[in-house]
Amino acid sequence: MTFNELGLRPEVLQALENMNFTTPTPIQEKAIPHLLSGESDFVGLAQTGTGKTAAFGLPLLSIIDWSNKFPQGIIICPTRELCLQIAKDLAAFGKYLQPDTVVAVYGGADIRRQITQIKKGANIIVATPGRLVDLINRKAIDLNRIETVVLDEADEMLNMGFKEDIDMILNQTPDYKNVWLFSATMPKEVAQIAKNYMLDPLEVSIGHKNQSNENIDHIYYVVKERDRYLALKRLIDVNPEIFGLVFCRTRRETQDVAEKLGKEGYSAEPLHGDLSQAQRDRVMDRFRRRDLQLLVATDVAARGIDVDNISHVINYNLPDDIENYTHRSGRTARAGRKGESLVLINPKEKFKIKAIEKQMRTTFTLGEIPSTEQVFQTQLNSIVQKVVAAPLRHEELDEFMPQIIEMFEGHSKEEVIQQFVSAEFARFLEFYRNASDLNAKASRDDNGGERRERGRRRESDGNAQRYFVNLGRKDGLNPGGLLRVICDETGLNSSDIGRIDIKEAFSFFETKPELANLILDASRRAEFEGKSLNVELTKDSGGGRSGGRSRGGSSSSSGGRRSGGSKFGSKGSSSKSGGFKGKRSSKKSY
Structure with missing residues (x-):
């Protein structure tokens, strides 16, 4: 027809x-x-x-x-x-x-x-x-x-x-x-x-209700919480021609991820509700013109984006609602084209994938975060192909050729090629020199939780300052996740953080006493997977086991955590979804 x-x-x-x-x-x-x-x-x-x-x-x-x-x-x-x-x-x-x-x-x-x-x-x-x-x-x-x-x-x-x-x-x-x-x-x-x-x-x-576009390949990767950003970088690096959207759960996370990518040389900008309308228009204009390679966005800010030829949608974190994943992935594979929707999860989030598969009548493939060798090979091929395909500009370069040839005198053809490739490839060689495998093993302890990461169960220092955190294992928090949040908020290195104890409903960690003001000031707006992460001084310093908090309240609950957060809630949980001024309609949970 x-x-x-x-x-x-x-x-x-x-x-x-x-x-x-x-x-x-x-x-x-x-x-x-x-x-x-x-x-x-x-x-x-x-x-x-x-x-x-x-x-x-x-x-x-x-x-x-x-x-x-x-x-x-x-x-x-x-x-x-x-x-x-x-x-x-x-x-x-x-x-x-x-x-x-x-x-x-x-x-x-x-x-x-x-x-x-x-x-x-x-x-x-x-x-x-x-x-x-x-x-x-x-x-x-x-x-x-x-x-x-x-x-x-x-x-x-x-x-x-x-x-x-x-x-x-x-x-x-x-x-x-x-x-x-x-x-x-x-x-x-x-x-x-x-x-x-x-x-x-x-x-x-067209298709079943809530069904995913059949032209989209859905792939998920299992990584430790602390390796989420490194995994994102690898997925970008192994796709040199990527033109995509990176979805984050919160405005703060969106801004942080975009800033990190920008500092490391990637063409990326954030799009979230804290930007002015003029800023949003500028970012969207650049993305439509493909002046930007990556748009890092929240679900709300990205609604209504209608840009053709988006090759990849990367879910830095899964959304709270299945319907939001449908809209995220639908930004690629438009007008009959093929596209990929990539998802990063930690070992305890596998059930979220199952829920999406059931609701959307689609199938996810378990992917492997690319190895250093795969990134090197892909980037080398891309660099060489760009050089070979570049148009020769005889007229502009002829007058400089004698000088150029003189500068390379004494170098063989192979050495000249190595010099050019090395200059282009230096950033990747430096970053990936000591890179490790980022694919998390789905190992579990007797309680079904992720095993504690080695090196974080340090002996307590009797002179250290001890802190109470309102989130615990039932919130998905693990030592690596807590370490990442604290270091991201404060700018400290992991070596500045001492013993970490993750309990079922709350947690503790230790630092040097002189870092207390920095820790408390910098973590006022901290979040972990969309939940408010509150940090408070305990009454005792390191070595004490009471777990009491300096500002009162029981340490047997998750403290001052805000209602809201993920609708993936585990069996028996009663977390509620946030909304816009209380008007948000109830949505199907995972």
Whole structure:
């Protein structure tokens, strides 16, 4: 089937022909004829990257009465980035119509300018929920004559806490409107919207609900907690042409990982909620132009990213919700291309992989973190191929050739080649000189926990300062993880940390007494896998075994840990998910 057979307007077909679009994707082929047929509600379930924007955008452009200069269709989506992308796509699809009457409204931009654009005569409004509610409250937009409402990435909007805003918007529109809902997954909250605001909708599902894109290879790697960043570097180094997204769980972790990569010469930038809108726009523009090789992002900041040719998605940590993993991995393998979603886990997180496999009806492959030899071979091949493929610039270099030849006098061809390769390869040779195998062994102790790492069960120094930590084994904390957090927060070396004792619900560690103020000040905002890690002085110094804390409270619980954190919770746990101002809908846990 071709687009010519779907019943679209001639002007839209002409634009598609100019864009060399001839064959619709499965979701487009099933959705477009139905949406063009008249009054009907619709639910379309398909993975990110399968062409959902054209599936609703092409029929919407075809049914709009362009002679009437008032809003007839609104498209609601979760983020500014997606809002702009949809508006850009509609402008391209409607090139021979009146695309200047498609207006994007979103937070972080001048609302007065957006109001002016709407008053000029907007036929289609593409909006984020918060900004659209603001415009409604200011009486700057009239939804009384809206004929079609499109909810794009509905599951993400609900996950971000926009349910109340969506309810308010839909209640402002006429009863006779069509509602077209598009989503990658179908949690119960999305189904509830369909029940409340739709009348006998046609539901089209491409693949099973919540199913992963079949063009994505899902690979997981088991590493010790302390080796997570080193493993990330190896995965990047063994893929020299990588153009990818690295997903972290928290804003702080996102910033730290991006800064570390940047200092070590990688083309990487962070994208998280603490950045200003101007900073986010700058980073996204660089990423779209491929000036950046790696975008390190949180789930919220990366929602709505629509960038083609992303080769890899790397999960530095798994998200709390399975649906978020679906959206993460869906950033690659778009438009029928192949892609890889790589996951780093510690030995105690294997059950998370099983949960994702079951929910998404997909299979993960256990991968091996590349060895030093594999990285060397890959990088050498890449360097040599770039040199061989580089165009010869005779005109620019001819006048310098005598000088260059003189400088290499006395060197053989092999020696010259070795010099060039060594200069390019020096960074890898230096870093990997004493590198070890990062693949963690899945060994377990009698209690099912990871075995304590050698070297951390030092004898206690009677003069050392002892600290209480509110997390323990049940929180996934191990000696390496605690060591990594403390060293990352304080800038200390591992040799500055003495004995570490990991208990079931809390932990202890020791340092020299003169480091106490540094430890306490630097660890005020410390987190471990999304959980607040609180560090307090104990009453006794090193060698004491009471475990009492200087600021009171029982040491038999996990102390002042915040409610929230992972929804992977082990059997019998009751951890709650955080949210946006208390509005976040409940989600399926792992």
